[in-house]
Amino acid sequence: MLYRTAGQFKTSYEADFALFPVRQDAILLGVILLFAWVILPWSANEFVFQTLLIPVLIYSLAALGLNLLTGYAGQLSLGTAAFMGVGAYACYKLTTIFPGMNLVVAIALSGFFAAAVGVVFGLPSLRIKGFYLAIATLAAQFFLVWLFEKWAWLYNYNSSGAIQVPNMKMFGVYVAGPQATSLTQYYFVLAVVSLITWFSINITRGRIGRMWKAVRDMDIAAELVGINLMRAKLSAFAISSYVAGVSGALFVFLWRGAAEPVLFDVQLSFRILFIAIIGGLGSIIGNYFGALLIVALPVILGIVPDALGVPIRAAVQEHLNTMIVGALIITFLIAEPLGMARLWGIIREKLIIWPFPH
């Protein structure tokens, strides 16, 4: 009924290959975009911006970067947080060396530094696969965080050893630093995330994406049909790290405002990997589902007892929260091991034939 596809005919190849072969998908996306661009920002308060909307977007973007590499090209990586760190530190150095630089340009450029580092640490992928590659990327994780701590030039030799985001203006409005309003920051993040999502959807559907998928499914077969493995794997590392780097720069500049090296520790890598796995490897929309579950749900659970007026100790609540989220993760993975994106796919298929299943 809601998702009836009867009567939607494709009369050309273009129509068949369109991004949304089913009209309802396009309408749904329109509604989501309307929410993201208009309704949510005008109804949200400071707390919702800072703890739900902005972090969900940034974590989704980081997971998207990892998903391009792990979900599409099949290269398991545990170094996402370190690549995010490269992006953040690069952006910090760029904006302090060239104080007048436009923040969009700085963030776009810092992604290239992350991409370059990603390619270097992606080189082992030409020889090793699977868990062994994961260990090699883990080396990147530890080495880079160590470097952020020890290389004082990276944080401009300041005594705290942490990077602080200065107040930065764009077209006369503060976009970063303590003076910036949450609304501006949200729109900034949303614009970047929308743009990169659009770019990722297209790249995964195109020649490069198919190349990655071929390598993921069977690299020998891919090589036999003439795919250059080196180019495929390294391009996956480069693009994935670029996205991770941009998300790292957003993470520090548009949300946290300050960062210590420990922030980019392996725990963050795992968190992003969980988002990608629970959301669904090899999907774009899954990253958003995953981020909602892992990032937003604990925050929402945290305000429930207060809202209901249940007197509960802060520490108990924190423990309960961890237990509930953990249980939900396991439930979701049992219900659908391929992630929430697949779950949504099944629901959508059922909706299409509802109410007359075969």
Added chain:
Amino acid sequence: MNALTRKCLLPALLAMGTMLTLPALAEDSVNVTNLSYRTGPFAATGTPVMNGQRDYMLMINARDGGVNGVKIDYQECETGYNTEKGVECYEKTKGQSIVTQPWSTGITLQVLPKSNIDKVPILAPGYGFSPMADGKTFQWAFNPPTSYWDGASMILQDISKGDLASLKGKKIVLLHLDAPYGKEPIPLIQAYADKYGFTFQAIPVGVKEMQNQSAQWLQIRREKPDYVLMWGWGAMNTGALTEAVKTKFPMDHFVGIWWSGSDADLKAVGEAGKGYRSISWSYPESNSKVMQDIKKYVVDAGQSMLPKDEFDYVFYQRGVVISMFTVEAMKAAQEHFNTKVVTAEQLRWGLENLKLDDAHLAEIGMTGMVPPFSTSCADHSGHAGGWMLQWDGTKFVKSSDLLKPETEMYAELSKTEAAKYAEANKPWPINEDCKM
């Protein structure tokens, strides 16, 4: 039926409505939320301090009915020492709580730049960024009663028996957590080393190596320093103490900052830790009036979350002292603004005008628990000084008279660091009205 409903339901609803609203109207209260960490890797050191803070507030409510009749609505928001959770808690509480107590350096770093905009005072007693003491630059941040630089200065005075020149030719090692907190004293100790001609070496302990410091202690054995100073936290303290015992480092030449002086850490080594010292700006006086009141109104009344044997702990009673700062600032603000329920901005004035002299400390029953001090618009720390506490095998005892920091040694350094911070975060308002 209809009439019946109206007759019975309406009064019932009204009664329920009044029941729900009355308690809120009946008494004035202010919200004080603490960003606590009773969970996570640092819970063992955090919990006693949180218990102390909570119990003092509960005692004030139970004994005096609040601060001049205004109840304190003491809440906790659990961060687990995690920066992300901390920011979440800050955003959640900044509209309600009249003060922010960020606790971790990471959270302080996040919150500090926002303080000018959100206009909520940050109370970071004995931690945070040392130049925060410069009240003209950091209008909304307070680190009473002493800063880390004060601590470093007092430790050096104590180990040199008051004659810093005697340190010439000696070798001093700083074993520190490799994080902003641990790096804090380095510039100052280096300045002392240059001035008095002793060798100074900093040995960092990474957050991941806290529990296994054999590499660092091997280096210490090789260097043979005369003194080891420690800026440690959480598991790093126990790690260092056990290694020191194992390598037979003389304990009376091992001195820690106040966060490296928890009874729980020393209990782990017990008798072997005898002689270890820790500088402290608070001292547990279990027989003082305030502690007896807490015992009577909170602990014995079953309101406390404190385990029985922790009542005498340094960290527990330090929590009590910290809550006292907030309460005294509230009192000062109530009097100055002639109001009952103080706002965050009024509390800022109160924190800036703390006058805790001997007479006042005696009045609130806290003699000897914290050195007397006062704050001003230019000095947000008070530089109260502290005592050297020594572990006697079972508990900490005072081993020195009140030590005073040599603030003139780093007045310049503090000014330049504060100016650097303001420059990096411009536009940053400076309090021009303060003429001190």
